[in-house]
Amino acid sequence: MNRNIQIKAAVIVAVILVCIYGMIGLPKSKADVVANWKKNIHLGLDLSGGTQLVMQVQLQDAFKAFADTAIDRMKDEFRKDNIDFTAIDRNDPNKLEDADKIEIDVKGVPVTKSAAFRSTTAEQFQEWVLTALNSTDYKLNMKPTESLKLKQDTMTQTMATIERKINGLGLTESSVQPTGRSDAEAELLVQLPGVDDPGHVKQLLQTQAVLEWDDVKDGPFNTREEGLAKHGGVLPLNTKLVATAPVSGQQAWYLVSRSPVIRGVDIRDAHASQDQSVGRWETAFVLSQEAARRFEKYTEANIGNRAAIVIDGQVISAPTIQSRISDSGRITGAAGEQEASDLALNLRAGSLPASVIYEEERTVGPSLGADSIQEGFRAGTAGLVAVVVFMLFYYKRAGINATLALIFNAVILIAALSYFDATLTLPGIAGIILTIGMAVDSNVLIFERIREELRTGKAVIAAVDAGFSKAFSTIIDTHVTTVVSCAFLFIFGTGPVKGFAVTLVIGLVANLFTAVFVSKTIFDFELSGKKQVTALSI
């Protein structure tokens, strides 16, 4: 065996070892092999079973909240600077596309104060652009850079919150990511492997658990109309009417302050607990330091008044404040342990900064996933075995080359998927099938070429060399063409099309290595030992 072949053989062995390591790591026992394999080879939801959700984040919610906070601050600042105004309010964009059309209107600023007003808004509210409507009224719009930043922040925060909520359920293999569609910046893709009943998760995500502790101004009323009528058909400034959750068709309405005393973000911790005396489940929460100080001041000043605990726009309870409360509270009224602990999880995870709408939901039961793997695998194996048997029969010794190259190709492909942390999905398997087809084709091309060369009367070694080098140009052309098309599929395609392109490119590169380099080396090795080669088993 000459030195050249030795080097080539060393390269091949090294690649094999790296690949095997990529697939099963360094196993210490048989069980390790299986465990590492499962850890390294990620199956997509269509194969393993699970749920996939595509959701659209309603960014306008975040814009409204942002404007509300700004309005609160403005009131404080204007009071501090002695700037009078008759009204300050915002518009109410309801569609995602209108999110950045958010606008704050300030009315009735005396002309004498306009300079002070301008300088205060310019200094304190740099996110906003001020436009005068007339001598006393103004509107504020968000700067484009700021609204972009708010969008991005909202998406990041939403993703982080969803992740926390899902992880809180123990679904640690789940993932949350943008869908990556260029014209759908507000879309998220949530994948939940192994979850075949997404109802609970969706409910948990859907429950925003936007907790507010509101000051009750008036109520309860039996209907919304009654509440309105009492105030002459117009709600007092900065208030809203909120209903309780319907209990056997009955609802009560409260008039509460629009800016809450504490919000979800003020909550430091929450957990479910059981009332020792009655055995009812409740959710206890602890406030952050800063919020606790605020809360303490508020409760002290409002003893005897009613407060409303509002979750997701529904009054959960409207207790009367009995005493000063500082940093902790309890929410009662849960139907059972699950409800109480779900609420606790939601409060802990924080609320989503904006609500979400589901655009897509796919659930593949694990049994269907298992069936399709099993059947597909069985059929694929049967097909492959038939191919191998035929190659061995048709090409004899050279068929062994082809078979080795084919197996090696599959090994490299799977190992590469493991190294790239890629997920194997059904379209990915389509890519593998095409890879195998092209691998078989490469071998057939080479062998047929060698046979042709042999027929022209060439010596065996020369025929092998000529066969490989002539087939090589064809193989390069077919492979590069396919790689070029994969590049386009990858750039312009969506999820599944991309998955197909990725596996195919990996497979083709592996095939160039196995069908050309490895197979040639095996031929060289076989031929190098003999002094005179007169016949080739092909």
Next chain:
Amino acid sequence: MELFNNTNFDFLGKKWPFIILSLILTAAGLVSLAARGGPRYGIDFRGGALVTVTFAQRPPVDKVRATLDSKGLNADVQEVQGKQDDIIGIDVRDDLALQAARQKIVDSLTGSFGLPSNGKYNVNSGGAGALADHLRDPLQAAGVPVSDQQLNDWAAAIMDYRTHHSGLIRNLDDLKSVPGITPQVLNVVKQATYADTLAIVATEVVGPKIGAELQRKAVLAVLYALGGMLVYIAFRFEWIYGVAAVIAVFHDTIITIGLFSLFNKEISLTVVAALLTLVGYSMNDTIVTFDRIRENLKILRREALEPLINRSVNQTLSRTVLTSGLTLLTALALFLFGGQVLNGFSFALVCGIIVGTYSSVFIASPILIFWHNFVEGRKNPGGSAVSVPREPAVVPKPVKEKAKVSRSAAKTK
């Protein structure tokens, strides 16, 4: 062993019957597409809700449809192909509020075909966690000593059993065979739960907006990919080769989509993956033939184009038959035994491999000849070369003149 040795079939002489066959197939497909108002898209592409249900005893499809109809669900109910006959796919096309549609389907099916719960928990719904929750108290009440870990293991084992039995526990007594489920435990399981006679094995809900978007993206990606291949082949060969290869591949895709329409099969995302695969196969096949033509053009400078192409096709014949045969073998195995999920996928592959193989010979190669003759015809308008020679090309044409043209074909464009 050799199948083909020095064959000399006159493929291009027989191109017309094949071209006509292609035209008929294409026309049939297009007519079917027109008659059905476009391809039958899966819910991936058009939006909707699809629920796949396993029944212990499958009710007649009509009855399922009637039940859903009476609930105001305009649903398409069908048996799922390639699967034991106990699965039905239900597809709601209405643009209902999609989440509500899913729940409504599930509720009306369990209401009409399932068993009453009588306050028990359905083991054919939910996962291991929920099952454990529903068994905890009854086990305690029955005085079965159990740790949380043990309980979770049991629940997981029961779910595992369900997974390996098509997602449906038919009879709670079957659970005897599950590890850890002693007769005592089984008694509690039977008290606290029941096994419904149907189970939802998969649901898909796709908003119409996303569907349209996916459709547009998939078509665009494929068109760009075809363009990319055209440019590369034009660069490596000549531009007419690129055009011929792309037309051949396009022809394969159209025929396959037409066949999907003729057999009333759905085009889903997986089928798109298969179409991509067949584009790959067909392109591969065409390039192998072209490569041989290019090689022969260099060696056999005196030969006319048509016999030269014929010779090239013959030289690559054994490779073509072997490769296509072997890949077709695998695709057929997938089609026949690959299960319902892969059915559409493997159908596209089988069609694609057959059509893709013959299109290299009978579509792509003739385009080269037509173009060649067209260019030549323009060069000497009075000449006889305008018409396509029907005679076997073995009959030599004015060799010298032709050879000159074929060599200078690149310049004449």
